[in-house]
Amino acid sequence: MNQDSVARPFQVDLRGVVDLLSRHIYSSPQVFLRELLQNGVDAVAARKMQDPAAPEGRLEIDSDGELLTVRDNGVGLTLDEATQLLATVGRSSKRDSVLNLRREDFLGQFGIGLLSCFLIADEIRVVSRSASGSRPVEWIGSTEGSFTLRSLDDPAPDGKIGDRAVLPVGTTVYLRPRPTEAAIIEPGNIRRLAAHFGEYLALRISVAGEPINKAASFLDPAGPPEEILALGADLLGATPLDWIPLDIPGTGTRGIAYLLPTAPPPSAHQANRVYLGRMLLGERVDSLLPDWAFFVRCILDTDGLQPTASREQLVEDASLEFTREELGKTLKRWIVQLATTQQRRFDQFLSVHQLSLRALSLHDDELAAVIVPWLSVETAAGRMPIRALLESGGTLRYTETTDEFRQIAAVVPPGMPVLNGGYAYESELIRRLPELSPQIQVERIRVAEVLDELAAPALADRDATAELERRAERALAEAACKVSVRNFNPEHLPALYVADPEVLRRIERSKASDVAPSFWAGIMANVDEQLGSNGKKPDDDRLRSRLCLNWANPLTRELAGVDDGLVFERTVRLLYVQAMLEGHRPLAAVDRKLLSGSLSDLIHLSVSPDFGSIR
Numbered sequence: 265m266n267q268d269s270v271a272r273p274f275q276v277d278l279r280g281v282v283d284l285l286s287r288h289i290y291s292s293p294q295v296f297l298r299e300l301l302q303n304g305v306d307a308v309a310a311r312k313m314q315d316p317a318a319p320e321g322r323l324e325i326d327s328d329g330e331l332l333t334v335r336d337n338g339v340g341l342t343l344d345e346a347t348q349l350l351a352t353v354g355r356s357s358k359r360d361s362v363l364n365l366r367r368e369d370f371l372g373q374f375g376i377g378l379l380s381c382f383l384i385a386d387e388i389r390v391v392s393r394s395a396s397g398s399r400p401v402e403w404i405g406s407t408e409g410s411f412t413l414r415s416l417d418d419p420a421p422d423g424k425i426g427d428r429a430v431l432p433v434g435t436t437v438y439l440r441p442r443p444t445e446a447a448i449i450e451p452g453n454i455r456r457l458a459a460h461f462g463e464y465l466a467l468r469i470s471v472a473g474e475p476i477n478k479a480a481s482f483l484d485p486a487g488p489p490e491e492i493l494a495l496g497a498d499l500l501g502a503t504p505l506d507w508i509p510l511d512i513p514g515t516g517t518r519g520i521a522y523l524l525p526t527a528p529p530p531s532a533h534q535a536n537r538v539y540l541g542r543m544l545l546g547e548r549v550d551s552l553l554p555d556w557a558f559f560v561r562c563i564l565d566t567d568g569l570q571p572t573a574s575r576e577q578l579v580e581d582a583s584l585e586f587t588r589e590e591l592g593k594t595l596k597r598w599i600v601q602l603a604t605t606q607q608r609r610f611d612q613f614l615s616v617h618q619l620s621l622r623a624l625s626l627h628d629d630e631l632a633a634v635i636v637p638w639l640s641v642e643t644a645a646g647r648m649p650i651r652a653l654l655e656s657g658g659t660l661r662y663t664e665t666t667d668e669f670r671q672i673a674a675v676v677p678p679g680m681p682v683l684n685g686g687y688a689y690e691s692e693l694i695r696r697l698p699e700l701s702p703q704i705q706v707e708r709i710r711v712a713e714v715l716d717e718l719a720a721p722a723l724a725d726r727d728a729t730a731e732l733e734r735r736a737e738r739a740l741a742e743a744a745c746k747v748s749v750r751n752f753n754p755e756h757l758p759a760l761y762v763a764d765p766e767v768l769r770r771i772e773r774s775k776a777s778d779v780a781p782s783f784w785a786g787i788m789a790n791v792d793e794q795l796g797s798n799g800k801k802p803d804d805d806r807l808r809s810r811l812c813l814n815w816a817n818p819l820t821r822e823l824a825g826v827d828d829g830l831v832f833e834r835t836v837r838l839l840y841v842q843a844m845l846e847g848h849r850p851l852a853a854v855d856r857k858l859l860s861g862s863l864s865d866l867i868h869l870s871v872s873p874d875f876g877s878i879r
């Protein structure tokens with residue numbers, strides 16, 4: 265037989281494997297402790313399964329700053345097992361059923377965890393005595409790629425362990441870190457690290473004789489609420505807005521979702537703290553919740569989901585997908601329940617996360633159905649819950665901009681629902697309302713469609729109104745505001761600040777129609793159309809926003825008869841500022857000057873003993 269065709273075993277370059285682990289699999293050398301804790305937990309579980317009467321499991325960690333020992337009283341290893349398991353990369357008793365035990369009862373499975381000790385030390389020394397009663401063994405693996413194995417009937421080099429009578433059942437791992445990694449096993453650090461990974465483990469763990477275990481309050485939502493809140497505050501770095509218990513029995517996933525007290529930045533990723541079999545998997549696991557659940561941060565434990573080889577994220581499989589969907593349903597149920605039973609808390613939730621919830625509702629039909637009815641919109645009659653609008657049915661009119669809305673809101677007939685679609689995501693949401701209720705139609709509305717005729721005053725009044733326009737424009741010269749006098753509804757409105765180009769055109773048209781209503785109106789409409797269609801820039805002056813005084817309003821008529829120049833000026837200026845405020849327009853410096861001048865005049869007037877001296 266040709267020598268080349270003989271099957272040969274793969275060779276493993278241990279340095280290469282350790283390099284792979286440290287650079288590409290594990291995020292930090294600290295994970296070696298997690299792997300040792302995990303091996304201890306699994307060894308204790310294996311012993312318990314073989315012998316239910318075995319003593320209670322323990323894991324003891326000690327460090328003098330130079331040498332770290334991690335000791336468990338688990339199932340231990342025989343010489344054969346140590347040969348097969350410790351030095352075969354990728355071999356695991358937990359997955360390969362070497363010990364005839366069930367895979368799902370263990371945390372480990374890949375058969376690479378022990379190698380992580382090479383991230384901090386060049387040598388791993390394992391001393392173990394199997395519960396089966398065989399001789400203790402000592403295994404020493406070196407980062408060079410070799411190992412030694414011996415039965416401890418031989419005298420031990422340090423003379424301390426060689427006597428079967430003094431070595432209890434279980435396994436001890438000894439590590440002497442490289443000088444560059446020594447800080448990790450400094451007693452304070454190693455304690456913090458053990459708590460970080462293993463404080464919620466059911467196995468009793470001590471560091472330098474001190475227990476580190478804590479009750480997992482996130483697994484007991486019926487427990488003291490202050491403990492659950494304190495855990496949330498620790499997780500978020502701020503008091504959570506609220507918390508939601510999570511329980512997905514199908515994959516043994518339980519925990520708490522904490523509501524963030526502030527809106528996260530749009531670029532933020534999910535960062536949930538996840539434990540697997542109560543051992544920390546990761547602080548920033550981002551795959552467990554649906555994307556839209558950005559408003560919570562969870563702390564969860566699971567035993568039905570698979571870790572990736574790094575044990576820092578979860579494998580994307582059907583179980584994870586199922587869990588994600590179920591967690592999503594739980595959160596949606598909570599939102600609906602809060603909205604229907606605790607309006608105040610729900611409003612608080614919305615006020616913090618409203619913008620992102622609106623954005624998400626546009627892309628997620630399911631979420632839209634849950635959230636949108638509980639949102640509110642600005643309407644001409646004040647803020648209204650969308651669900652009330654959906655229930656009322658009919659046609660909802662909306663403006664595309666807040667500017668249009670403000671002009672319309674001042675003149676809209678009572679009973680006509682006009683919604684402000686000018687805020688972020690608002691008009692897109694409004695356009696989607698018919699999907700939520702078939703009785704609803706939505707229609708965009710423009711200022712020009714709502715404003716009444718803006719008819720010119722009767723011919724008989726024309727002299728008076730032309731004079732009023734001239735005097736009022738002079739009073740507002742500083743603000744460079746044009747003035748027109750027109751008839752419009754509602755009557756009680758003395759003045760309207762008009763900025764909509766369509767409406768301004770209409771005012772101009774009606775000016776022309778003053779002369780020969782039918783003839784000129786037709787011509788002006790044509791001119792308007794052409795201006796709009798031939799792309800010529802409209803006349804700036806014609807389309808400059810202006811104050812429209814309402815001739816149908818008694819105050820305006822009275823104003824036309826005021827001879828006193830000062831009283832006239834003051835009144836026009838106040839009407840101008842009032843119209844701007846009514847239209848929610850920002851006041852420029854010159855407007856504020858007009859306002860304060862007129863107001864201080866009024867104040868003087870009202871406090872002056874000589875009423876007539878300041879007019």
Ligand SMILES: Nc1ncnc2c1ncn2[C@@H]1O[C@H](COP(=O)(O)OP(=O)(O)OP(=O)(O)O)[C@@H](O)[C@H]1O
Pocket residue numbers: 299302303304307336338339340341349350355356357358359371372373374375376377378379435
């Ligand atoms: N403390 C221990 N007690 C008994 N057996 C152990 C102990 N530590 C390791 N072993 C044995 O060595 C094997 C290899 O351990 P290693 O940590 O490399 O991988 P694993 O725990 O099986 O899987 P993973 O890579 O997922 O951690 C284990 O399957 C187990 O049989």
